[in-house]
Amino acid sequence: MTSDSTVFSYEALLQSVTGIFGAYLPPDDARYVSRCLVEADARGIASHGIGRIPVYTKRLREGLVNPHPGLQVTGTDGATAHLDGDNGMGYVVARKAMAVAIELGQRYGIGMVLASHSNHFGMAATYLQQALDANLGALVLTNAPPLMPVWGARAPFLGTSPFAFAAPGRVPLMLDMATSVVAFGKIRRAARMGEAIPGDWALDAQGVPTTDPTAALEGVVLPMGGPKGSGLGMMMELFAGVMSGSAFGGEVRNQNSDFTRAQNVGHTFITFRPDSALPMTDYLQRADELVRRAKALPLAEGFEQIHMPGERESAALMQAKARGLPVSAQDLQMLEAEKELSRSVAVNA
Secondary structure, three states: OOOEEEEOHHHHHHHHHHHHHHHOOHHHHHHHHHHHHHHHHHOOOHOOHHHHHHHHHHHOOOOOOOOOOEEEEEEOOOEEEEEEEEEEOOHHHHHHHHHHHHHHHHOOOOOHHHHHHHHOOOOOOHHHHHHHHHOOOOEEEEEOOOEEEEOOOOOOOOOOOOEEEEEOOOEEEEEEEEOEOHHHHHHHHHHHOOOOOOOOOOEEEOOOOOHHHHHHHEEEEEEEEOOOHHHHHHHHHHHHHHHOOOOOOOOOOOOOOOOOOOOEEEEEEEOOOOOOOOHHHHHHHHHHHHHHHHHHOOOOOOOOOOOOOOHHHHHHHHHHHHOOEEEEEHHHHHHHHHHHHHHHHHHHH
């Protein structure tokens, strides 16, 4: 925590953010979107936290996001379905799509829902946890605005889309990673906070590595593992964009800079029952043994403990709920400004 931060209890910060979105969204949706943002900060994923509020509310004020979407689910005669998000908040669309995927997974052992006409849905871990709460494993995929080049190119074409996977267990596995070297939101946040970035994160507009986040915003973020990250990005475009009927191949609109039209993001939610081949008790025992063996491995120099994917973030969330979480002076100022805007929206509604 920095010296210019103020500690808020989890519930107090949630209430404050919910008050802002309450001027734009139905009460349940306002609280859900707010919880997603606060939980991202609490888990240590500040790039997907409350710092995103201004762009969301601006898009809502300008009519670029539908606050009352008519979510339409079709094609549920098998283990797959399609959900038309009607340009709703990505969080609201994704919650519904995952709920349908959970129903299908429980019924058939595996389920897949393709969602179209959506928007940025925040942290993919939110929907992984939704599946874990139903004792299901899951894959969550999405496409995103072009910020990353295909390997061998220099122009942005792929989104920094997350590859997200979770499976139940005493220590659940929860992997939520960008296909880029780093989530682009971290570069955007660094620019907002006036902080430098590592030199291997991005290229500037001339294709030169840079530590200046402002210059990086004009260039491209690099794919994780070179052609490997690029290949995963192409998979996202196929699953989430091409198959869902959403924008794809560089067509998804950037919510932070394009205020002329809707984003048309696509998502894919796949759920599976981990007890499809053996009893649940056996699966859980074997999953726990997998984790035990991994954690018992000899430690490399500089490490004190082996963590499973998502374990540290889960611990951070529990600590934030118990002790509160810091809000920077800049974010606190933003919250106050957004509260004023929300009061104006409520008066004019």
